[in-house]
Amino acid sequence: MDLGVNIDHIATLRNARGGIEPCILDAAFVAQDAGAKQITAHLREDRRHMKDEDVFLLKEKLNIPLNLEMAATEEMEKIALKLVPASCCIVPEKRLEITTEGGLDVVKFQDKIKKLTESLHEKNIKVSLFIDADMKQIEASKRCYADYIELHTGFFSNAYLKNDFEFELEKLKNAAKYAQSLGIKVNAGHGLNYENVKYMHEIEGLIELNIGHSIISRAIFTGLHKAVKDMIDLI
Ligand code: PXP
Numbered sequence: 148m149d150l151g152v153n154i155d156h157i158a159t160l161r162n163a164r165g166g167i168e169p170c171i172l173d174a175a176f177v178a179q180d181a182g183a184k185q186i187t188a189h190l191r192e193d194r195r196h197m198k199d200e201d202v203f204l205l206k207e208k209l210n211i212p213l214n215l216e217m218a219a220t221e222e223m224e225k226i227a228l229k230l231v232p233a234s235c236c237i238v239p240e241k242r243l244e245i246t247t248e249g250g251l252d253v254v255k256f257q258d259k260i261k262k263l264t265e266s267l268h269e270k271n272i273k274v275s276l277f278i279d280a281d282m283k284q285i286e287a288s289k290r291c292y293a294d295y296i297e298l299h300t301g302f303f304s305n306a307y308l309k310n311d312f313e314f315e316l317e318k319l320k321n322a323a324k325y326a327q328s329l330g331i332k333v334n335a336g337h338g339l340n341y342e343n344v345k346y347m348h349e350i351e352g353l354i355e356l357n358i359g360h361s362i363i364s365r366a367i368f369t370g371l372h373k374a375v376k377d378m379i380d381l382i
Contacts, residue, residue, distance in 0.1 A: 148347065150379050151185035151214055151336075152178040153359025158188075158196035171201045172208055174371060179211050181375035185233070187357050189216035190226065192240055199226065206230055214275070214357070219256065219263050227267060234273040236297055236357075237263065250279035250299040253287035261291040268292065275334060280315075280322035289329045296326050297334040297357065303346075304338025316346055323350045341365065344381050356382060 157174040161167065175186045186209055188197045206213050212233030217223035218240035227235050237260065239251045253260055253276055264274045275295035278284040279302070288296050298319055306312035323333045335347060336357030347353055358378060366374040 148353050148382050149184035149355045150182070150375070150382055151187045151334075151355050151357040152183040152362055152375055153187040153189070153216075153336075153357055154178065154363070155187075155189050155196040155359055156363040158198070158201060162196060171197075172204055175205055175209055177371045178375045179209060181372045182379045183211065183375055185212045185214050185355065185357075187214040187216060187236070187359070189238070190223065192218060192220065192222070202226075202230055202232070206232055216277075219251075219260055224263055224266060227272065228270055231270050231272060234275055234295070235267055236275040236277055236295075238277045248301075250281070250284060251277050253278060253284050253291060253293075257287050257291060260287075264292050277336075280318040282322070282325055285322060285326045285329065285331070288326070289331060293331060295332045295334055295354070297336055298322055298350075299337050300335050300339055300347075301337040304340070304343055307343040307346075312343075312346070316349060320350050323352060327352050341378065341381060344378070347382070 154174050157169050157171055161169055186205060188202050188205060190197045190202055214234045214236055215227055215232040216236045216238050219237050237251055267274050273294040275297050276288045276293045277297045279299050303312055303315040303319055306315045326333050332354050334355040335353055339356060339358045340361035347356060362374045362378055
């Protein structure tokens with residue numbers, strides 16, 4: 148299982164002062180050096196953390212793949228087609244949410260997502276759909292030609308805090324198995340940390356975990372290199 152590091156919060160911190168530090172690119176290089184297999188950046192409609200120039204710089208300078216998280220909008224599609232990241236993870240986006248709250252409703256927006264997937268595929272960009280562990284969403288993802296799904300682990304992570312997570316973990320396991328049986332590769336992410344990440348091994352065949360908040364938070368105390376390395380060791 149590989150680690151993709153989401154560095155949005157480096158941009159959140161930089162934007163708090165509107166200046167240039169901490170440098171996004173330096174953070175990405177440190178994560179890359181520490182063994183991250185991918186850098187993930189979410190370009191939100193409101194540009195609350197990553198800016199357009201950040202993702203273009205990351206794409207140009209990194210040796211590891213860039214995974215662009217984005218909403219299924221025409222604006223983001225245009226940017227992705229120009230940027231050509233290795234992959235795009237399509238997420239739902241609500242202006243007032245603190246972070247991505249639920250999975251993408253692929254069933255409801257199937258036509259739109261299928262068109263977007265086809266358009267990204269023309270540029271050889273892999274497409275991942277960030278969804279809840281729901282069989283109907285998995286089937287719709289298959290109909291949209293998704294290369295990957297990223298299973299939303301937020302419900303599991305919240306349940307873990309209450310020490311009552313078996314049900315959510317079981318849902319993730321079953322969802323992963325079902326997606327794989329349809330030929331879809333499976334990643335996971337959201338809310339994972341240095342404690343709950345150990346349970347991801349119980350989900351068979353996961354390819355990659357995308358983790359941001361807990362790594363950047365730990366980096367305050369240990370430095371980013373060690374925070375990334377420690378997570379890789381746990382994984
Ligand atoms: N995967 C997706 C699709 C996300 O939207 C996020 C949060 O931006 C993450 C993974 C990482 O979540 P966290 O910051 O809670 O580790």
